[in-house]
Amino acid sequence: MTAENQLRKHIEEVVHLTDEEYRFVLSHFLIENYRKNDFLIRSGDKTTQCYYVVYGLLKLVLEDEDGKQHIASFAMEDWWESDFSAFFSGNRAKLSLQCIEDSKVFVISLxxxxxxxxxxxxxxxxxxxxxxxxxxxLQNRVLSFLTSNATERYEQLLKQHPVLFQRVPKTLLASYLGVSRETLSRLSS
Structure with a gap:
């Protein structure tokens, strides 16, 4: 399936578009390719773009003052991602968006x-x-951190997005779950 067909199929899960309407939609997007480890957004930069993932895998990261990375989310095929607070407000990004795999994305500016x-x-x-x-x-993720232990969060992620366990390094999964790498190893054994 072409990238254009994939985007149309994704949109039409919500609304139907005529061919003319879809050409209008496409005229508002760019398509870009990124390599593993490339940044789409860097913390501190102005962020005026939102991304729809055609293929690949991205991570949205907050880096604390000590340089420790906290994974806010992952984005894979058919997901949208950005530092949405910065995207909609025009403020500088607090989060970085980086490729975990080679990725193709549709890009739309604000x-x-x-x-x-x-x-x-x-x-x-x-x-x-x-x-x-x-x-x-996002609300469910916050509630999960407030009400679930590490084992329950691990099992919930495994149930909801099992493919992440094949595609994401364990250190990143541990960060996303709010546990150490060692704890994740115990949970997954």
Whole structure:
């Protein structure tokens, strides 16, 4: 499946588009390729772009004052990612977005995001649905940290996204789960 067809299929899980509407949608995006370890966003930079992953795997990271990385999220095929706070507010990024694998992404700027939403109400509805889904996922992640122990968080991630365990190094999974590498090894044995 081509990247363009994949994006259309993804959008049409929420709203139906005519061919003309989809050409209009595509005119607001760029498509870019990144290599493993490339940064799409660096903490401290202005962030005016949001990314839809065609293929590959990304990590959204907060680096603390001691240089320790805290994984906020992973993004793989059919996922959207950015430092959304910076994207929508125009502030500098607090998070970095980096490739774990070679990746192909569609890129939309905030300007084009707003133009697309204003020019095609179906896409405004699509973006709203995606925003709701992202908000719910983030809220569930926070609740998981507040109410679940490490074993329960591990089992929940394994159930929801088993493919991550084949694609993500254990040190990154441990960071995402809020445990040490050693604890993750015990949980996975």
């Amino acid at each position: 300007k084009n995001y707003n133009k697309l939403a204003a020019g095609l109400p179906k896409m405004e509805h699509f973006f709203l649905k995606k925003s709701h889904s992202g908000h719910i996922a």
